[in-house]
Amino acid sequence: MSQQILQIHPKDNVRAALQDLPAGITVAGITAIRDVPAKHKLTSEFIPKNGPVIMYGVLVGLANEDLPPGELVTTKNIRHASGSFTVKEERHTGWERPDVSRWENRTFMGYHRQDGRVGTGNYWVIVPMVFCENRNVQTLHNVLVKELGYAKPNDYEAMLRGLLRETAGGQQAPPLKTRTFTNIDGIKLLSHTLGCGGTKEDARTLCGLLAGYITHPNVAGATVLSLGCQNAQLAMLREEIEKRVPGFDRPVICLEQQQIGTEKDLMEQALRRTFDGLAKANEQQRSPAPLSKLIIGMECGGSDGFSGISANPAVGRVADIITALGGSVILSEFPELCGVEQELSDRCVNTMLADRYTQLMREYAARAEAVGSGFDSNPSAGNIRDGLITDAIKSAGAAKKGGSSPVTDVIDYPGRVTQPGLTLLCTPGSDVESTTAEVGAGANIVLFTTGLGTPTGNPVTPVLKLSTNTKLANKMNDIIDLDTGSIISGEESIGEVAARIMEMVIDTASGAYTVKAQVLEQDDFIPWKRGVSL
Structure with missing residues (x-):
């Protein structure tokens, strides 16, 4: 039998259900009090009223009532909460570089421009x-x-x-x-x-x-x-x-x-x-280019409770591979980084970048609050229905798309990526606005993860759609390019799926594979009119 529940981080006091769990079932010493649908969470220990709910090792909510072990986590019994953050002098820029020997001599067939960048299309x-x-x-x-x-x-x-x-x-x-x-x-x-x-x-x-x-x-x-x-x-x-x-x-x-x-x-x-x-x-014709010329935008939309377990960590591994090869990666959607600010701030290569990032996050949150909203309003009805109960839960999983490498730059919209490595780009969480901004910043490939299904594409950059679960990949196969649900079923590791994604990225960048969004002519372009958009 495949794994039924998952503890994502040693500090977590909730577990993610990988399968539907009927009331009364005992798994890993935890007895479900009521039915727990797949993608949702159940408590693994007693959490007192107003006590912290921890997932991905960070604060993602507070209990509205006493929660016994085995309780289903819902919008009624917990509320959004996230940890405070500040700029620290100590930098946490150490990371475990992935083995890239498989790709270090690989190339893609691209369009070389006079400014040194290389296009994946013309x-x-x-x-x-x-x-x-x-x-x-x-x-x-x-x-x-x-x-x-x-x-x-x-x-x-x-x-x-x-x-x-x-x-x-x-x-x-x-x-x-x-x-x-x-x-x-x-x-x-x-x-x-x-x-x-x-x-x-x-x-x-x-x-x-x-x-x-x-x-x-x-x-x-x-x-x-x-x-x-x-x-x-x-x-x-x-x-x-x-x-x-x-x-x-x-x-x-x-x-x-x-x-x-x-x-x-x-x-x-x-x-x-x-x-x-x-x-x-x-x-102009295609000619070989090193993989260091790739600028990969990381995006998610129609996320579900599996996003932070399968597709997002898989593209995060790809992000680390691209970074190790000398390429560039963009992590955006600032409302969906709520709760992981301290980690990302600590990963900035210097305090100047950390200051810039924290200032952008605080300004964005303040603008949202000024119109009677906040980052806690970000999860959609579909997100909540499929296990993303608070914005902090959604954000902690969404941040996995950025991998683990140091943050080498922080830019505000509508800036351009100029540094190799991981760049943080201030955009809304709204799928098309954010994808539009990432491409405007220079992304020549976008990896887009989805758990519920969204047809988002872009006029000039291929948007590779990755499903978090196999059910979606089968149901909406006209928009999904690659399924990462094999991570949930235990058939493949995150590293194995990341390797498949890398091969598809190279084929797409070379024009050998046409992404589903291009086949459907899904040419979405929505500028962000710099107001509050979550």
Whole structure:
């Protein structure tokens, strides 16, 4: 029989149920008082009212009542709580480097950029400076995708084509166009609802994010349409591009409608110049690159009670492998780091970074509290239903995605990753906002763990979806790329699953594997308007 309950850390006074436990069953000396669903937790010892609930070795809640051993932990009998944190002079930067001999001489086939970074894809992006231009960029995108052979058939289109054949007396529908530019992986749209109103800080932040995408190693070039009178000006965008990559050399076509005149004139210029830019960008080809050129964003969404046991520790091991190879890793979602602040602060390579991290966490928490909320509001209904009872429980498991290496940098949104090793990036816990920010910071691969299933993707960076449990992988196999549920069943170790993830990362970075989110054209792009988003 496979393991039924798990003690994650020696200090824990609760256990995670790996299987459904019926009331009355005794496992490892603990008798369940009532039914305990898989993914949920039960107490392993008596916890008095207001006593600490410990999981992953940290405070994750306080008891609302006396809890005997074997009690199911619920939102009614415990409440969110997390430990205090401060910046200490002593640094805890020692870590056990994984054996990377299997990968140290491996390469991936990528697109080399003049700034030294390497792309895992070669995309052209079409960007509005303001929402007023969304219709124009959508029209431009539709024409280019259709006429240059990037339109993908899907089941619904096949159904419609069948209906058209029936109404046409069995005649064949016109064939799909072949791709004109074989070295351009796609033409992607970055539409949004910002750019006009809001504060000057909003405009600067938006320009910073857009600059992060335009200068991204996966982007071959960009077409930018501006109305002209909005706060987010083209000059501001150019400043942000220069800040990120001085002397940026890839083509950026900027057109302003109020300066050019009619929509027809604007679109004709956009179409003609974009076509010329695509032809030039098509000359770029993949060539070998060391794995140190990988920048991996670690993300989770639709998390469950297994996330911190299977998928997150597995990608955390990958994070350590990438770091040991000289690559870069991004850990974000600051509301989901609540309760592990002290550990992450201690892992910063110097007190300056520790100060920056703790200040960002405190400012974020204060903004949430100022509008009558807090990090304790972060867990969704699905999180709670599947075992993540408090934000601190969710956070302690979510932090496992970052592995165990030292923190080499801390950056605020919408900053860019410039250091090898583990970077902490301030973003919301919201899946798409955070993924959007990680890619804007330079992630050329994103590892996304999910226990409940979410179709999140990104326009320019492959998002590999990892299920925490096999049931989900089987049920939603159209969105899941790799299953880590074998850790829960005991069939594989965390290290074995991490090795499988590494191989998939290399194949994806080389263009040999297309992630499910790309197959589904799940091109999610949501800028974080710097307010309270959990």
